[in-house]
Amino acid sequence: MKAILLAGAVVFSGQAAAQDRAPRVLTEHEQRVHDIYRDIIAFRTARGHQQIDDMVAYLVARLSEAGFADEDIMVTDYDSDGEPTQGLIVRYRGNGSSGEKPIALLAHMDVVDALPEDWERDPFTLTEEDGYFFGRGTMDNKYGVANLTGTFIRLKREGWTPTRDLYLVFSGDEETGMISTRAQAKWVAENVDPAFVLNSDAGGTALDADFNPLVMQVQAAEKTFATFELTVTNPGGHSSRPRSDNAIYELSEALLKIANHRFAVQATPLTRSYFAALGQTVSGEMGDAMRAFAANPEDAAAIAVLQANPETVGTLGTTCIATMLRAGHAENALPQSATATVNCRIFPGIGVEKTQAELAQVMGNDNVTFKLATDVTESPVSALRDDVRAAVAKSLAARYGRAVPILPYMESGGTDGMHYRTLGYDTVAISGGASRPQDMYAHGLNERANVDGFYAGLDHWSIVLKELAGN
Template structure:
């Protein structure tokens, strides 16, 4: 689930304006570019959304391409999982070290599934790769079939070149990241028990943020994720005839509870990671928001800065836990008093806080024992990751080949990816996608998802350069 680097996106919006860039007419693709484009086109055509049971088809396709490139059966592992009654598959591919130097392996993550898309809602067909106006359109063009394509074509390219790494490299592609993460959890367990890598690199977040005029702003490195937890809040009542209102009404009680949650602000939290991130971003963000970022970085207790950052949807998630109502269900007939009222409240919990503590806070805020709480999610809580020194050095060389001197900035993701499960198992896990995008081009999970053609082409050497640095 590729997540927008929202605060940098905000800076890009503030720094520049203008229409979408159109890719210039391109020269005929190289052989490596053509391989990547073929994979991209073919896997986007496979509707790997919940309910379609298509991940086995995509796995079979990828396995075929990898075998054609020279990967042996012994280096390919396909696993089946039951995800909410649907068969999904995961794929693990080993690029074996030719002359092992004693260093631990590197695991590389991507997910093969997508959020579903309905053709009648899209301007262009979602499961057909379409090039138009300098963009590739289609479901998964960014989230995360670009990551799958980029990593797969890199393995194929390196294998065909006869490159011999000095440590094992593993592709680990999950099949239900967007939903139950059953394959993700099982793969994380396998990685921990059988591979035990030095660290884990994720293609499903981070990346290069561009201003609206396509100027590069920074290379974002996702080093932490907030905990995803969804609660159901329910009030029940005997009900009755609507002509005979009673003093206790399930809808009113639930509404009162939701109003209290809406008014509540969780405590401000700051870590070296979030302070460094806001301080660096504040240097390139003009106006009141930029000043607030710099002030908060210097003093996380600055109330004026906190007020500005909390008022902005792009920065509020960086300051601490947030909980928001997302769904409602109440009553059973227009002429009857409600016998129950239920609200869904989604929380993005700051690392280290935990779902139990968050629920306890919500109960205290609501202050009504009639409101029943139920945790709906199988919560995974994960700590911040330190960016390994050798990864930062390799990334520096990789980015300099594309955008010399571009700042590299670790950050905390407000959303969630497969990476949380590897952090929770003790592995330093950072997301460093090769994609580059402008804030106005972020359509993951939405209509008309897209990636610029320039970004597609420009990122094809990203993992190629990185892996050559990390396993030479």
């Protein structure tokens, strides 16, 4: 049986769920967050579609209806590299009884675009099928937006008053220029000056193949995001008179050298402690490699295993990968230029200049010119505070009925958190999400979130906030 509802509604499909699962009876809070999740996934908040303002208006309406005053909701407009976007900041007023500074809570409203013709299901209609929610943003990061928004509404309707102010800070272009993120971080520093910052866009519970919890990962650091445009130019000519030099071939040779290059392995205390702890919960060759690397970061066999796995290769050092190509101007003309976009995730402390110099040396071709196509933010490692650790531990115990190891780690990707770290604020990501490695499809086709994990994580932020800002 398959029912397709109007845009913005959830689609239920497949026989497995109906046959193998009893119908889920949702609490008021679960239904509310589900509906917010469904509705915001329907907004195509990718660059070029200009639907961030629609999503902001929707969230403002939900929060206003729950009792948040107009003066506590701030919508900000930004120009993000020539395209308008918005940010949303919401204050949950505390009574000040703790005497402690506020807490800022981060999420981003934009997504990487998804082409409906490439997906098995409409990426902008939430689809529940075979135990998963499918749709663009189901993990990155509309789950964070829905969970935090729903939590604020839940706590407000409960009549709860925090002992210090809490701020939702939702950005509009985290996946592209981060213009809104930078501006919001500056505003938060100047007007809020929080005690610390909690991010919903990373971290979360790592599950094994049978959906059992392994560890709670807490993002305490992230790599530097830098994108280069590598270009080769050529006089060109008629395609019937080939030259011995060709811009496309020359650039291709340079890119193959980058593809075969491995940057130096970095064995920081954070990396080694991460693999030592995670290796105790991971079985087989991967777990053996994690423990071996933690004990001896020069173990070549362990490094080979870890570098062959997309989930762990970025933890070992800098990575640079070609992501886009453009070349030529006519099918019957020799290319006058060829350009490749190469995205680098640079290990903390290495820096952009050193990375560019290494790429140039690897290619060994002075005809390849470099252009840094992004603003670069290098951020320090954040401390995991004892009170945050204790709050997360309480949430995990309530969720799983037992203690789950809490493990700080370095993110291979980049999030809004880097801009708060550079301003001196300890910023850790503690998503309420839970996922197996094989279910991570963020930025890719058929992005999904486990249904059971979705609902099981909906008490997470309530517990954490009541521990950190309650009596």
